[in-house]
Structures are given as C-alpha cells and as structure tokens.
Amino acid sequence: MHSVRFLFLPMVLSLLLSGCAQTRETSSTIFAMNTVMELTAYGDSGQQVLDQATERIYQLEHLLSVTDENSDISAINHGEGAWVPVSQETFQLLSLALSYGRETQGALDITAYSAVHAWGFTTGEYRVPGPEELAELAARIDYTQVELDPEGCRVRLPQGMQLDLGSIAKGWASDLLAELAGGEPAIFNLGGNVRTAGDKPDGSPWRIGIQTPEAGSSGYLGALELTGSQAVITSGGYERYFEEDGQTYWHIMDPETAAPARSGLKSVTIVSPLGVYCDALSTAVFVRGADWGADFWRTHQDFEMVLVLEDGSLWVTAGLAGSFTLAEDYQDLEVTVIQL
Incomplete structure (x- = not known):
C-alpha cells in the first residue's frame, strides 16, 4: 500500500448529476424496508419501470420483513x-x-x-x-x-434463534430492480444502497457520493465516478446508533460477541456489479476490519472498496484510485491505495 493525495473535483450534495436534457427522466420517492428510497429511470418507459420497481419492492418487503x-x-x-x-x-x-x-x-x-x-x-x-x-x-x-x-x-431454525436478512435484502432488491430496467438507464438509491443500470444517458459517468461517516452529519466525504451497471453500498456505525456514558454503540453486531463490532472502521463502501454481494461484504468487512478486508480483496479481486478508519485515515483499493475524488472539506486527508 502507498499514500497519495487526491485532487478535488467539484461535487454537489446529491447522489448524481442530472441526466441529459434530451432524455426524459422520471423519479419517485417511496418508504419501504424501513428507509427512504429514491428511484429514477430514463426514457419513454421510465414511469413503467418505476411502477414495476415500486411493486417489486413492496413484494419483497412483505416476504422479508422481520x-x-x-x-x-x-x-x-x-x-x-x-x-x-x-x-x-x-x-x-x-x-x-x-x-x-x-x-x-x-x-x-x-x-x-x-x-x-x-x-x-x-x-x-x-x-x-x-x-x-x-x-x-x-x-x-x-x-x-x-x-x-x-x-x-x-x-x-433451532428454537431460540432468530434470523434477519436486513444485511443483504436491499442489495438483492437493487439487483432485481436493475433487471426490471431491461437495459434502459436507471439509478436506484435504496436508503444509501445505490444501484445503477446501464450507462448514463448523456454518456458521462454516474456520480455517486459517499456520505461522511460522522454521527448526525449529512455531508459527503467524496464521490465515485462509475460507468455501466454497478452497485455502491455502504455500511457504517453512523447509520443507527445510540450513546451511553460517553460510548457510542451501533447496530452492526460482531457475531462472536453479540455486541457492536469494534474493528477500527467507521464505514465500508463496496463497489461491484452485484448489489447483494456488495451488501454482504460491506457488513463483513466492517465486522472484521481493514486488514481483513484488504486481504479478502487481494484474494477475490471481484470488487472494489473505500474504507474510512477510526484513526481518520482512508483506504481505497487500486481499482478506484482513478475514479474517487475527495470533497473540498477533506482535501487534507491522506489516502492509502491498497495494492495487490
């Protein structure tokens, strides 16, 4: 691994820039799976895609809700x-x-x-x-x-045990929505689980913001520029947490301790063409830590990631080094590129 400085590219606080003016854009916002979801499709069939996507999400919620x-x-x-x-x-x-x-x-x-x-x-x-x-x-x-x-x-399931698919359900749902788009451009933001389908209509990259992993903050740490169908899914302690006696506790549990995971990470962002895989790995890496995540990436080489550590440092896998830019407020942050 080695450290580099990332140049600042002006960014907006939305997850993506607007599409080509000549292409019809249709958007809707719904609440499902305990989160706000923003759905956007392009082209003449955009409304049909969103109607089908909304129905699909509610079907999955009915099946998978704990x-x-x-x-x-x-x-x-x-x-x-x-x-x-x-x-x-x-x-x-x-x-x-x-x-x-x-x-x-x-x-x-x-x-x-x-x-x-x-x-x-x-x-x-x-x-x-x-x-x-x-x-x-x-x-x-x-x-x-x-x-x-x-x-x-x-x-x-053995008596006394309980399961929940919340750690991968939205990632899986995003993959199914991308299939519904049928090759037409679309982007689905399922409560921070972002899934693109196809290429952006104006030919530019999809621009996806990574939220600052600070409790109560709505700002952005940086942005990824990606092309084609990709999933960008983040897990972090800032999403659901509480504080007691000066200690912060979050909802991502370490299976070995039944307590909030303490791995030295503040957030994990995984990028790959498969949303369910991103969802699973974002949780797993958050539980095990940066070194484990880096080793897993080197072994598998089928995803990329951005890691924000509790010590204030930032790790990015080599495949994202050319497509990730820091927001203006974080220009002094030193970024470590994880190499093979």
Missing part, C-alpha cells in the same frame, strides 16, 4: 424448531446469505437478530446488555445451524 408477522422471516423465527415452508425468493436469498456466511468465515451472520433486538435497535429502547446476557446471546448466533430443504423449499 417485523411483519405475516412474512416468511417472521414465520421462520416463530417456527419453534420446526420446518417452515417459504417462497422460492426467500429460499434463494437465504441460500445466498448462508453462502456469504461461509465465504466470510462467519463475518456475515444472519442469525444475529436476537442481539440486535436485545440492544434495542429494533424498538428504539436502547440498552447495554451485561456480560452474562451477551454470552447467552452470542451462543444463539450461528448461521451454520440454519437448515435448508431445497426439495420442499423449507427452512428450519
């Missing part, structure tokens, strides 16, 4: 150790989640929901569990205990 008592996930969590039939889509996403669990050696573990709930992130009634409770919660986090029956499209 709080909807009629969802597949709720049925699994209340299955009391019995086999539970689920939809093909839920089964497919669960299979993906477990494969990512194996690939990241458990850094992504979808069975950490009990810990998230115990800390109050699902109810807003925040609290810090004691050591004995944390040990009990950690004992109930183990993605390898989730059983899948492909022939019957069924899932079985």
Whole structure:
C-alpha cells in the first residue's frame, strides 16, 4: 500500500448529476424496508419501470420483513424448531446469505437478530446488555445451524434463534430492480444502497457520493465516478446508533460477541456489479476490519472498496484510485491505495 493525495473535483450534495436534457427522466420517492428510497429511470418507459420497481419492492418487503408477522422471516423465527415452508425468493436469498456466511468465515451472520433486538435497535429502547446476557446471546448466533430443504423449499431454525436478512435484502432488491430496467438507464438509491443500470444517458459517468461517516452529519466525504451497471453500498456505525456514558454503540453486531463490532472502521463502501454481494461484504468487512478486508480483496479481486478508519485515515483499493475524488472539506486527508 502507498499514500497519495487526491485532487478535488467539484461535487454537489446529491447522489448524481442530472441526466441529459434530451432524455426524459422520471423519479419517485417511496418508504419501504424501513428507509427512504429514491428511484429514477430514463426514457419513454421510465414511469413503467418505476411502477414495476415500486411493486417489486413492496413484494419483497412483505416476504422479508422481520417485523411483519405475516412474512416468511417472521414465520421462520416463530417456527419453534420446526420446518417452515417459504417462497422460492426467500429460499434463494437465504441460500445466498448462508453462502456469504461461509465465504466470510462467519463475518456475515444472519442469525444475529436476537442481539440486535436485545440492544434495542429494533424498538428504539436502547440498552447495554451485561456480560452474562451477551454470552447467552452470542451462543444463539450461528448461521451454520440454519437448515435448508431445497426439495420442499423449507427452512428450519433451532428454537431460540432468530434470523434477519436486513444485511443483504436491499442489495438483492437493487439487483432485481436493475433487471426490471431491461437495459434502459436507471439509478436506484435504496436508503444509501445505490444501484445503477446501464450507462448514463448523456454518456458521462454516474456520480455517486459517499456520505461522511460522522454521527448526525449529512455531508459527503467524496464521490465515485462509475460507468455501466454497478452497485455502491455502504455500511457504517453512523447509520443507527445510540450513546451511553460517553460510548457510542451501533447496530452492526460482531457475531462472536453479540455486541457492536469494534474493528477500527467507521464505514465500508463496496463497489461491484452485484448489489447483494456488495451488501454482504460491506457488513463483513466492517465486522472484521481493514486488514481483513484488504486481504479478502487481494484474494477475490471481484470488487472494489473505500474504507474510512477510526484513526481518520482512508483506504481505497487500486481499482478506484482513478475514479474517487475527495470533497473540498477533506482535501487534507491522506489516502492509502491498497495494492495487490
């Protein structure tokens, strides 16, 4: 790795610049999956794409919501150790989640929901569990205990365990929306999970901002310029957190401790053509830390990333070095480029 200085490129606080004036642009904003989503499509079929995308998002929310008592996930969590039939889509996403669990050696573990709930992130009634409770919660986090029956499209979860697909659901949804665009240009911002489809109508790169990972800040650290269909997904402690006795606690749990992950990272941004992969890796790297993430990148070489460390430094993989620019307020920040 070596350090470089990035030149400032003037940027706006929106996620992307407007499209070509000659191309019709259609946008809508909805609230789903517990976040605000901004959907934009280009061309004469833009409204049709957005209508289909909106319907698709609500369908997925109904299947995957951990709080909807009629969802597949709720049925699994209340299955009391019995086999539970689920939809093909839920089964497919669960299979993906477990494969990512194996690939990241458990850094992504979808069975950490009990810990998230115990800390109050699902109810807003925040609290810090004691050591004995944390040990009990950690004992109930183990993605390898989730059983899948492909022939019957069924899932079985040991009694006392709970799962949640929130760590990859929006990334997966963004991939499905990109497919709906059918090759036409579009960009979908699912609560900070950004997915482009096709090339920008005016031929310029898509310009996507990376939020400053400071609690309560709405500013931008920098921007990425990308072409074609790409996903840009960020995980960070600034998204959902609370403070107690001078300590900040966030919602991203370390499966080994059932407590907020403390890896020395403030935020992780993953870039690849596959949104569900970006979503999974952004969580896994945040849990394991910068060195683990750099080694994983060198081994796989199928994604790029931007890491913001708690010590104030910034790491960027070599594939993004030419497309990432710092915002004006961060021009003095020294950037380390991760090399193979």
